[in-house]
Amino acid sequence: MRKGVATVAQLHEFDEIIDARTPLEFAEDRIPHAINLPVLENEQRVVVGTIYKQRSAFEARRLGGAMVAENIARHLHGPLSDKPRNWRPLIYCWRGGQRSGSFATWLRMVGWDACQLEGGYKAFRHHVIAEFERLAPVLPFRVVCGPTGSGKTRLLEALARQGAQVLDLEDLAAHKGSVLGALPDRMQPSQKAFETAICMKLQRFGSERPIFVEAESRKIGRLFVPEALILAMRRAPCVAIDASREARLEFLVRDYAYLGDDIGRLHRNIDHLADLQSRETITRWKELASARALPELFAEFVDRHYDPLYRRSQNSNYAGFRAAPRFAAEDLSPQGIDALAARILAAAA
Helix, strand or coil, rough: CCCEEEEEHHHHHHCCEEECCCCCHHHHHHCCEEEEEECCCCCHHHHHHHHHHHHHHHHHHHHHHHHHHHHHHHHHHHHCCCCCCCCCEECCCCCCCCHHHHHHHHHHHHHHEEEEEECCHHHHHHHHHHHHHHHHHHCCCCEEEEECCHHHHHHHHHHHHHHCCEEEEHHCCCCCCCCEECCCCCCCEEEEEEEHHHHHHHHCCCCCEEEEEEECEECCCCCCCCCHHHHHHHHEEEEEEEECCHHHHHHHHHHHHHHHHCCCHHHHHHCCCCCCCCCHHHHHHHHHHHHHHHHHHHHHHHHHHHHHHHHHHHHHCCCCCCCCCCEEEECCCCCHHEEEEEHHHHHCC
C-alpha cells in the first residue's frame, strides 16, 4: 500500500474521517461518522465542471485550484484549528482523486499524518454491496408476520428493549411501509444512505441469536430493500402475530392519529389506491377522512385493502409463513406489546 493511502478495511484506525465532497454529495450518503469539509462547494463544482467541458482542462484546474486552496484555508482556520499534533485523519472524495488528494497533501504539510482513502466513496459503496452478499445469507433472521395493525414495528421495539437482536427496516427507511406510511416529521433517506445504514446494522449482529425483522415488500415507501437481504428474509423462519380485529383497529387509530392533522395529505394517500378501489369507495374514504372519522376509515382500509393484500402476499412471499409459530394478541397497548415480546423471546429460547 502506498504511503499516505488507506483502504476501507482501515477506517477504524483513524481519529476522524473527512468527506471532501460537496454538501450535496455528502447529503446523499457518506461513510458513517464522517464530517463534511468540502474542498469545493456545490456551486463551485458546477462552475469548474462547466469550464472543463466548454473551455479547457487547464483553465478549470487553475480556477478550481484557487477555490480548493481557499476552502482548505477556511477549514484550517475553523473546524481544524484545535486539532493536536498527533491527530490522524482520513480524507475521501468520490474516487480518491484530486479533491481528497489535495486536502491530504495540505494536512500533511501542516504536520498531521493524514491519509487518503483509496478509491474514495466509490470503494466504500462497493464494500457495502459486498457486505450484503456476504452477511445476508448467513444471518439467522426471524421474520415477524402479521396483518396491518398488528403492531409489528412496536413489537420490534419491545423485543430490542428486552435484549433481542432487531433489524427495524421501517425505522431506517423513515416510513411505515404502507400507502399511509409516510411520516409527518421525517423525510426518507436516499437509497444509498438506506443501504449504508442497513449494512452497519448487519455488521454488528451476532450469528448465535435470532435477528427479528418485520416482513416487508421489496419497497418501503420509495426505497428498495437490497436484493440479497429480501431474498434471505423470504427464506427465513417466521413468527406470526394473530391479533384480533378489534385490537388492530384500536392500535391503528392510536398509532396513526397524526393522519387526522393533515386531511389534504390523507386525501392524497387515498388517491394512491384509486387503481385498486372503485370510484365510489375512494369518494367514501375521502368523506370519512374529511370528517376525521379515523376508526371507520381504518376499518374499511383493513377489510377492503390491507387484509386481502396480506393474505395474498405472505403465503406467496415468505416460505416459512405456513409453519410459523402463532401468537394470539388481544391487547396491543404498550403493555400488551411488551408482554407479547416476552412470550416470543421465551418461545425462541
